[in-house]
Amino acid sequence: MEQAPPMIEVENLTKRYPGRTAVDGISFQIGRGEVVGFLGPNGAGKSTTLRILSSFLPATSGTARVAGFDVFREPDEVRRRIGYMPENNPLHLDMRVREYLKFRARLKGLGWRRSRERVDAVLQQCGLTDVSGRIIGQLSKGYRQRVGLADALVHEPDLIILDEPTIGLDPHQIRSVRALVKELGKRHTVVLSTHILNEVEMTCSRVLILHRGRILAADRTEDLGRRLSLDGQVIAEVEAPPAQLLEAFRDLPEVERVEVEPMDGNFQRLSLVPRNGADLRPLVSAEIREHGWPLRELTRSRHSLEDIFIHLTRGKVRED
Amino acid sequence: MRVFMALVRRELGAYFNSLTGYVVIAAVLLLTGFGLVDLIERIRQMPYPSPVTELFYQTTYFWLVVLLTSPVITMRSFAAEKAAGTYEALMTTPVGDWQVVLAKFAGALAFYLLTWLPFLGVLFALRQITGEAALFEPTIVAVTFLGITLVGGLFMALGCFASALTRSDIIAAMVAFLFGIGLWMLGYRPDASGLLPTWAIPVLEHVSLTRHMEDFARGLVVGRHVVFYLTATWLLLFLTQRVVQSRRWK
Incomplete structure (x- = not known):
């Protein structure tokens, strides 16, 4: 059997506006069932890329395919397969929730009976059943966001594209939207864009970092930090003579660098940077126990995507 | 087709979900109401030989309705x-x-025709008041409505085109109004000024909206008028489609 094409294939995609290159020759692939985050500051080219993928805008050059269909030449095939929530989640504010979703379902080619079934299903799935008769303009932003998500889902698309799904929401609403996105990831391919780093960490299995129209890094969320060897530093607060402490860790093959700083009382702050991102905690605790030194804290700093991002973009800015 | 129907329903619904629709209906009611008062005066003054739709057309209210509401x-x-x-x-x-x-065109045209429905009521009321049944020949009323529809189609297509050009509904309304009134002026008594070259007069008469509508209001269906409206409307819709499509031009 022939293997199904990847959900998204993008090659050398470029979008130029007069005097500005929004997307600059990017290439990537997204497989079926992945949840991928496009991460980048405002103006990085995230929305433009998503607009091209949803066949709203043509690219200046390069190709993009969704489920094997060219977004420019076969836009109808592409649109049938995607559920797209544009930036700022535009909705017809004068319509009622159920009425709106039914209208959208009809536009997406669902028959009368089918659209009714699907609207009921997505109302339930997105927790909108209680407000289905309300006018969208009178709903809170959190509910509106769910209406946008329900719209993206209503025709059971293979691919869901969400442009900044949590922007402008309060922390509680953000949590509920993220939970919904995570839930969607179990059954659909999801691509979302955001400039909030821990959103990607929490919801996505893979991340593409965009900056000034280029991809700076693309990796599994959990591997990204390791690859850039930014995490794994171990900090221990130990009551021990500094010289001995230094002695005990200096020559271990797993350790790249050791630092000891005095703290209050006789405590020392021991920081260790591992070679190859190894986890030094078991080693450190064993060593300290062997010497019988009192230990009051042992932590391994996990660098967030935030650090990675700043690290990556800072280098880039200097380069420019 | 079902997508088309869903879209038309949405377009029509939007008029009634917002104040715009009601304001337009109120405006048309007001104008046709003035027309009614005017008509009663005219019919009272002399037993007129011409049909009432023509009388109404001679009041300025018809063009006020078309030119003001279409944008x-x-x-x-x-x-x-x-x-x-x-x-x-x-x-x-x-x-x-x-x-x-x-x-979008069909939704606008349907709403426009809806705003004209009270005019039928006006005619009916006039007939009751004056008792002159001869002035209310049904075919003439039907032809008048055909004219109203054709003129409306042209102006709705013009408005859709203007709206497709911009993101601002105020600009869309102004552009539609200016083009609309320009088109109307173009054929408004072209021979009156005496400034135009002689060859221009027949051309302008051909596109004279006022001439066309005068014939419709008398109950005359003139083939070339109908063709004029259908082609002009089609042309404007075609241009609108090109504007919509231009987003995808590289």
Whole structure:
């Protein structure tokens, strides 16, 4: 059997506006069932890329395919397969929730009976059943966001594209939207864009970092930090003579660098940077126990995507 | 077809979900109401030989209704959706450009015709008041409505085109109004000024909206008038479709 094409294939995609290159020759692939985050500051080219993928805008050059269909030449095939929530989640504010979703379902080619079934299903799935008769303009932003998500889902698309799904929401609403996105990831391919780093960490299995129209890094969320060897530093607060402490860790093959700083009382702050991102905690605790030194804290700093991002973009800015 | 119907229903619904629709209906009612008062005066003054629709047409209210309401009816069609961003949501569903253009046009035209319905009531009331049944020949009324529809189609297409050009509904309304009134002036008694070259007069008479409508209000269906409206409307819709499509030009 022939293997199904990847959900998204993008090659050398470029979008130029007069005097500005929004997307600059990017290439990537997204497989079926992945949840991928496009991460980048405002103006990085995230929305433009998503607009091209949803066949709203043509690219200046390069190709993009969704489920094997060219977004420019076969836009109808592409649109049938995607559920797209544009930036700022535009909705017809004068319509009622159920009425709106039914209208959208009809536009997406669902028959009368089918659209009714699907609207009921997505109302339930997105927790909108209680407000289905309300006018969208009178709903809170959190509910509106769910209406946008329900719209993206209503025709059971293979691919869901969400442009900044949590922007402008309060922390509680953000949590509920993220939970919904995570839930969607179990059954659909999801691509979302955001400039909030821990959103990607929490919801996505893979991340593409965009900056000034280029991809700076693309990796599994959990591997990204390791690859850039930014995490794994171990900090221990130990009551021990500094010289001995230094002695005990200096020559271990797993350790790249050791630092000891005095703290209050006789405590020392021991920081260790591992070679190859190894986890030094078991080693450190064993060593300290062997010497019988009192230990009051042992932590391994996990660098967030935030650090990675700043690290990556800072280098880039200097380069420019 | 079902996508088209869903779109038309949405367009019509939008008029009634917002104040715009009611304001336009109120405006038309007011204007036709003035027309009614005017007509009663005219019919009372002399037993007129011409049909009442022609009398109404001779009052200025007919063109006031068309010229004033058409930009307001159509201004939102594309511009407001672009401004709100719903245009992007619409154009990323598997709908065709033509489907969208025709649905917006059909929705606007249907609403425009709806605003003319009270005029039938006005005619009926007049007939009761004056008792002159001869002035209310049904075929003449029907032909007048054909004229109202054709003129309306042209102005709705013009308004849709203006709306497709911009994101601002105010600009859309102004552009539609200026083009509309320009088109109307073009054929308004072209021979009157005496400034035009002689060859221009027959050309302008051919596109004279006032001449066309005069014939319709008398109950005359003139083939070339009908052809003029259908082709002009089609041309404007075609241009609108090109504007909608231009987003995807490289």
